[in-house]
Amino acid sequence: MLQQHQRGRRRCEGTAMGAIVLDLRPGLGIGPFTIGMPIYEAFVQIEQQPNIYDVVHVKYFDEDPLRLDIVISFPDHGFHLRFDPWSQRLRLIEVYDVKRIQMRYATSLIGGQTTLATFIAVYQLFGPTYPGTYDKDRGVYYLFYPGLSFAFPIPAQYAGCCNDGTAELPLEFPDGTTPVTCRVCIYDSALGKKVGVGSLMDKANVPSLPAGSLYMEEVHVKLGEELWFSVGGQRIPFGASSQDVWTELGRPCGIHQKQVDQMVIHSASDPRPRTTLCGDYFYNYFTRGLDILFDGQAHKIKKFVLHTNYPGHPDFNSYIKCNFIIHCSDFGGSIPDVSNGKHCITPSTKWEQVKEILGDCGRAAIQTQGSANNPFGSTFVYGYQNMAFEVMKNGYIATVTLFQL
Template identity: 20%
Template structure:
């Protein structure tokens, strides 16, 4: 099995496993299609007898379960957890036999040594002869033993005598977790702050392991974005000021660079041009940028169409347009659009007055838009199971710090349903609209189909094809949902000043574009 550590991201683990299809021919993903963020995500490897559990909000590996000892070779400090002679042909057996499971004596004497008493869980059946379960815990690891009958258990009987007797069967499963014991860890196993990095390449390297991980993205409005990092100080992206060189210096080189010339959504720019209040138009239609493009690696050029009518500017604008691109940071969970500097988004009516971004140049007139390229848009990906772009990026968590309301002062966040987010944002921006009809008109959603190859937001155009993603053409990989659906279907785009939300049918935000 490839090196997999607790705390690793679902994105990283899946890529490691998919790189060895002969070893891991089947990968089953189980999740809630209704509440994919609130509930754990289960990744099963039935051919290997292993199940991995990830928390929903952060998508980090919290629990490794060995359900069948006969299907994988396991060792601790070069000592086999199951004797090699016990494996043999049992690897193809439908379930683990008694001979292929570790005995209590082997675990207690040869592997880990003495430990504190564990936990006995009686059978829910009223039958006194029904089997019970004993969980023996060590720091970070626990074994489950079946007790043949409840009558064999006694509070006056020490667990060593019990588990050594014929009343106890060999261990039926093993769990690997972070904590001093299973009884202490299980209550907070999916919510405890992980001490390990998300990236498997950084596991065990500490602070000097490479490019620091981004833990949280804080959006402060007016193009100011704070990237909170694991060890180092925050890195600020000031849209239309931060350069590609700044990004590479702080975040490392991008995993990929994508260029695309797709202007099919430019027609919607006409809407803001005819608006009585163009500055108050929502983020999807505001004129400075075609922000309807919320795909993680697709882009239209942001060159003003009027430049094409000016022969003196044609050559320069075309050169700038050809240099525009997306910096794809799959391991950070976001993409950055690189283009000519643009006008910052409008200030939120409720933005904290005390906030002062660490910017040295906030005057767009000094930016010389045609002179150089800057970061003008940030796309934050949620990596929702069942969505079309699932597993393109690792999950990125974010908060909106600039839109408190009278009733709610805490920031909006990536775990909230979009209905709650939209309700708060409508309340904040309502005073800027001329009428209720204008507000209603500007808050309509736009349907985006990600299943057609010629869709402006199609991920097929993006990184090479559906076969690279979970749920695609590779045999043995499947998504399991509560209702048996294979996909969450079309998405909708909703815009607010400086923000565009791509929303799934279950109300989860699949992508947030900040501009």
């Protein structure tokens, strides 16, 4: 089902509905939100302006988070940010209530309570364009500009004005009135696609990443041996020193001491007392979706933790998604062709598929993320020879922990 989580704050004076003004950039974005930006960057912008974005809803499809967009919605201001569920990058900005927001284009304003976004006003502000299209089933006329579209509802009695699916521009009805836009879409214009409401929204794609971008870099896993980063070419083996990791991957985003391993109690051979902290410590690479655990005495790598960043997990938006590829067969030190994915595990692999590849590993340990009141519920941890999977209730992988025996 569709899940919605709300971030609410006490409203400050001056942030009433329709009060904000955002710059409109056709094909690029609106205000601080840019087409193609990762979802974590959008949250950074939201957190930096809490007086403006004081009510925020996050919507996603809980049962299958890769099926529908992840949506950040601003109900007070009448617009959505739609993120591609796989790459978690912004593909479409949808203004669904033009009366709640004013948009600035060049030096002119449009929308809000005071400046109606009529067809005539839009046409005068953005200039002539090709005739749009009329959806007779929805009763909506679409007007397109590069990376920008406007939807205008057409009353049934004036449907004849849109002959053969088009209309004379600018569009005016016989009684001298002109329609007012009900929806504005902003999207990447590179592919030249026309994006509107309904199924037309699916045509909005995220722009290509710049060459050399580390975002969603493939991280290849050779079980029990190393990680290999496809863009930078770094190889980080188990047993590498903290200095080696710093040299290869750069300064970590954070360093923190490891809490006692709650799972060690299941090992009858471990005689150590249970303490609050142990000497081991993590390097956190939040922008790579990766944690690296070092032995507190030897300062050598003991574990890697890879994060998928799915909504519905308590760590959502703490890490960027790690685009890992776990190779589950011996490939002699080289990186194999993964196009068929038959023996590979990725963030998109569901738990039932993992079991088909690796076999059944028995019952799971229950993980509650440290609180019985966790609103997302518990997760399940399954262990194999060189790795452990944390699995969400919908069957998707939340984290993979890699280690050596």
